[in-house]
Amino acid sequence: MTTTEADPTADGRDAVGPLEPGDTAGSAGAAGSGAPAGAAEPDVPTGTRREQAFAARRAGTRQQIIDAAVSLIADQGFTATSVEDIASAAGVAKGSVYYNFGSKSDVFEAALAGGLERLTLTLESARADLHGKAALAALIASLLEQIRAHPDFAKLLAAEVFRVGREWQETVGHIRARVIEFYAAALREERPGADVSLLAASVFGATLVAGLEWLVFQPEREFDEVLAAVLELVAGL
Secondary structure (H helix, E strand, O other): OOOOOOOOOOOOOOOOOOOOOOOOHHHHHHHHHOOOOOOOOOOOOOOHHHHHHHHHHHHHHHHHHHHHHHHHHHHHOOOOOOHHHHHHHHOOOHHHHHHHOOOHHHHHHHHHHHHHHHHHHHHHHHHOOOOHHHHHHHHHHHHHHHHHHOHHHHHHHHHHOOOOOOOOHHHHHHHHHHHHHHHHHHHHHHOOOOOOHHHHHHHHHHHHHHHHHHHHOOOOOOHHHHHHHHHHHOOOO
């Protein structure tokens, strides 16, 4: 006889809770379904599917919360955004925010960390085997694409990158440093031995501001127009 495990989210909870001390995932599943102990499917470790389903549900819930927080904070600011606002926008209970993150600041830190990972992977892919000016142009285009694809994150980054005294200042600084280093590496190939740190920061800042100007104030412009404007700005580098 095939048994069906009840959906732990059906009663309003976001995921099943941890097993009680002394229980195993297999014993808990057997007790809940009425199946004989040890009645796992062949070649599937007891509890594995249940644990994977739990992990997938939790990851999905965390991402819902992060996406809601980024959208709200980009629109109305960190201080004006409450945990209740985030929970409501994410479609979860307030307790789920605390269960998954602990605090509003932790949600924001997670959003920044996720954005850094995404941006880093994108820039690494954009540069690939390119060098010098070709690499610089590819990096500028890639950052503009990311701004277009993730406008709320771009707004948050622009708002936070020059602020001090925030709990997440170190995380924002890390994002800035990682991104600028991509530009610096390309510029060093054009100017061996030169100090390009300020120049690289300027290119990053110009690209970020141009991208936000495009999205917020001049959305009628085509991507290629915006890219051409930034490339013209840095043409003499």
